[in-house]
Amino acid sequence: MFKKVLIANRGEIALRIIRACKELGVSTVAVYSEPDIHSLHVQLADEAICIGPAAGSESYLRIDRIISAAEIADVDAIHPGYGFLAENSHFAEICASANIAFIGPSPESIRLMGDKNSARECAKNAGVPISPGSDGIVPDEKQAIKVARKIGYPVMIKAVAGGGGRGMRMAHNEDSLVQGFHSARMEADKAFGNPDVYIEKLIVNPHHIEFQVFGDKHGKIVHLGERDCSLQRRNQKILEECPSPLMTEDLRKRMGEASIRLCETVGYYNAGTIEYLVDDDLNFYFMEMNTRIQVEHPVTEEVYGVDLVKQQIQVAAGEHLSDHVLNAKPRFHSIECRINAEDPEKNFMPCPGKIEAYYAPGGRGLRIDSHAYAGYPIPPNYDSMISKMIATASTREAAIARMSRALGEYQVVGIKTTIPLHQVIMQNADFRKGKYHTGFLEHFLKDGVPVMKD
Amino acid sequence: MARNTKISKKAATAPSKPSVKKKISPVKAKGPIREKNADFQEIRTLIELLKKNDLAVLEFEQGDFRIILKTPAGASGGATVIQGHSSPAAPTPPAPQTSVASIEKEPSTEQTKGNFKEITSPMVGTFYAAPSPESPAFVEVGTSVNAETVVCIVEAMKVMNEIKAEISGKIVEVVAESGQPVQFGQVLFRVS
Numbered sequence: 001m002f003k004k005v006l007i008a009n010r011g012e013i014a015l016r017i018i019r020a021c022k023e024l025g026v027s028t029v030a031v032y033s034e035p036d037i038h039s040l041h042v043q044l045a046d047e048a049i050c051i052g053p054a055a056g057s058e059s060y061l062r063i064d065r066i067i068s069a070a071e072i073a074d075v076d077a078i079h080p081g082y083g084f085l086a087e088n089s090h091f092a093e094i095c096a097s098a099n100i101a102f103i104g105p106s107p108e109s110i111r112l113m114g115d116k117n118s119a120r121e122c123a124k125n126a127g128v129p130i131s132p133g134s135d136g137i138v139p140d141e142k143q144a145i146k147v148a149r150k151i152g153y154p155v156m157i158k159a160v161a162g163g164g165g166r167g168m169r170m171a172h173n174e175d176s177l178v179q180g181f182h183s184a185r186m187e188a189d190k191a192f193g194n195p196d197v198y199i200e201k202l203i204v205n206p207h208h209i210e211f212q213v214f215g216d217k218h219g220k221i222v223h224l225g226e227r228d229c230s231l232q233r234r235n236q237k238i239l240e241e242c243p244s245p246l247m248t249e250d251l252r253k254r255m256g257e258a259s260i261r262l263c264e265t266v267g268y269y270n271a272g273t274i275e276y277l278v279d280d281d282l283n284f285y286f287m288e289m290n291t292r293i294q295v296e297h298p299v300t301e302e303v304y305g306v307d308l309v310k311q312q313i314q315v316a317a318g319e320h321l322s323d324h325v326l327n328a329k330p331r332f333h334s335i336e337c338r339i340n341a342e343d344p345e346k347n348f349m350p351c352p353g354k355i356e357a358y359y360a361p362g363g364r365g366l367r368i369d370s371h372a373y374a375g376y377p378i379p380p381n382y383d384s385m386i387s388k389m390i391a392t393a394s395t396r397e398a399a400i401a402r403m404s405r406a407l408g409e410y411q412v413v414g415i416k417t418t419i420p421l422h423q424v425i426m427q428n429a430d431f432r433k434g435k436y437h438t439g440f441l442e443h444f445l446k447d448g449v450p451v452m453k454d
Numbered sequence: 455m456a457r458n459t460k461i462s463k464k465a466a467t468a469p470s471k472p473s474v475k476k477k478i479s480p481v482k483a484k485g486p487i488r489e490k491n492a493d494f495q496e497i498r499t500l501i502e503l504l505k506k507n508d509l510a511v512l513e514f515e516q517g518d519f520r521i522i523l524k525t526p527a528g529a530s531g532g533a534t535v536i537q538g539h540s541s542p543a544a545p546t547p548p549a550p551q552t553s554v555a556s557i558e559k560e561p562s563t564e565q566t567k568g569n570f571k572e573i574t575s576p577m578v579g580t581f582y583a584a585p586s587p588e589s590p591a592f593v594e595v596g597t598s599v600n601a602e603t604v605v606c607i608v609e610a611m612k613v614m615n616e617i618k619a620e621i622s623g624k625i626v627e628v629v630a631e632s633g634q635p636v637q638f639g640q641v642l643f644r645v646s
Contacts, residue, residue: 034638050638067610068578
């Protein structure tokens, strides 16, 4: 087992990783940007090293400073969390050359599956269904029109280096295709430094269902079921649940097997998530793979009774997948609500600022993964998620009731949060029936303001 | 808690009942009963107490007489609080236990900081005052520097990076210790 781990991240996931390390008896080193000096992960780590000013590009994305910090603190391994450098194969390679273990998959896996286009190729080769689409990168407008005509509208133009819902454009006809093609390329170039896009058939009102996979360095790969992440706003997940309300035993078996097959073809190890789109007829199509731990990992942990972050560290240290991961069976239902520092009444405008008073709910089956505390000044420079509420109960109805109860208790004073939005969702009849898809939220958000339904 | 180096040491040095939570607590010094009028000598003693113990705020109460003395750091609320320096513009990063030993000296010199400019580290690495173990230091107290003067080396990943002063003046203090790790923003030198 490692003696010391550096956490190359911030916020709630940095806290999550530090907790897992402490439980494993591993020393922790936090790296932080100047405004993050007030952050909880800096407080709880054994050591902390400032690596730059506020801007992510000058701090959490500075590979050189992070590696320098790792060297002066003499760490054995780096956990990249999610976002930032988590899916940067170059960073994983530099760690390897500096003799520091990268807590994640191999650089080749990251590179292969990180590029959406090559990932689709891998899926095809592994016999995993993919949605009809272009044969690789679409180089120009003329090709875009040709591909779209072949697969039929509506289509989705997607950046190969994209993520977090950016670099994507829908097109229902040729005009919007041409416009979307160029604007997607521009957005992708700005956000990811790579303008290349591919085109795939747009599945109407799809369900976003992802599978948690886990491999060790000894060739063993398992899946730990699915998460339904269909509730999204502007392609950003806001709520996830495990299991999916529309999953059947048979579908889970087929999707699970496909996921493992894909991992085996690329020799994948450590944590990963394979994202699929599922239509109303329960046909599933490979969308992309995330070669890291995900934000919504807690719902899988609660239902399958596993600690995925601890397992990540253990696998990176060379251990075999633990017995209880290998024998994990799903039990109970778990829902996660992402709480953002945003004003739901002002079109979800971000509101950083100081949390004046803070009371987090508790009680049976309620888990809070958050770096918030009373007096914490939320910096404006990073994403707006401040807390994850995870409610687990014996049935989906009980989990919804539990989440409603907890949302009512949660006090975050001094800033606006999306707690009211989640309260409305919990009361919504369609959500309670488990009938929702990725377009659902936009429907009842009129002008960005949640409309209370009786 | 492992990070006790970050907790303010200032309030703790004066005799008082520290108040709660994260703010610097004013020191309440209760003197013997005196006449009602304030004694000028008394106030001078309080000022000495403030300076000697490196306090940010000192509150003295005796009968009807009450005085609060604040240093510039205490007045601006910039005194060390539990998370470290409260001003984001010029943070004094907390000292991790083993890596960056020189940070621990900084709280005591905060009071004098206002008079001097600082040369801070633009990178993470190991500080070296001289180009090699046999050579003399790049600069020392009293050396005049300008923007282009190389003041030290910060070594990162086996690359020796020459750090320029970027400001002009005279070195009044060599804050960083040769051979010790430094982090981004860490004070290396004080310059007048």
